[in-house]
Amino acid sequence: MARPGGQARSGGKEQIKRIDYELSVLHTLREKLRCKDPLDRGAQHYRNPDEDLPADFAAQRTEYYAAIKVPLDAEVFIAALKQKMQAALEALDR
Numbered sequence: 001m002a003r004p005g006g007q008a009r010s011g012g013k014e015q016i017k018r019i020d021y022e023l024s025v026l027h028t029l030r031e032k033l034r035c036k037d038p039l040d041r042g043a044q045h046y047r048n049p050d051e052d053l054p055a056d057f058a059a060q061r062t063e064y065y066a067a068i069k070v071p072l073d074a075e076v077f078i079a080a081l082k083q084k085m086q087a088a089l090e091a092l093d094r
Helices: 018-034 061-067 074-093
Strands: 006-008 014-016
Touching: 014 018
Parallel strands: none
Antiparallel strands: 006 014
């Protein structure tokens, strides 16, 4: 019998609903990053991440993005990220 969040496979084995799992992981990661939990366990734990941006971020945005090797176009960034995630999921399936 399958537990909630899973589906029974033929043979009685449980299969996790991958999309639900991925969304749960991404939601948890987003919440942790917003309060900087994985980054800093000190006094600035609940600091606003927007306050960490350099004062000249808007004017120097192109240079900052180039320094961390991230495209300015969000769609290009997301497409590359999706491709990496798809490759990782295919590796996990194997």
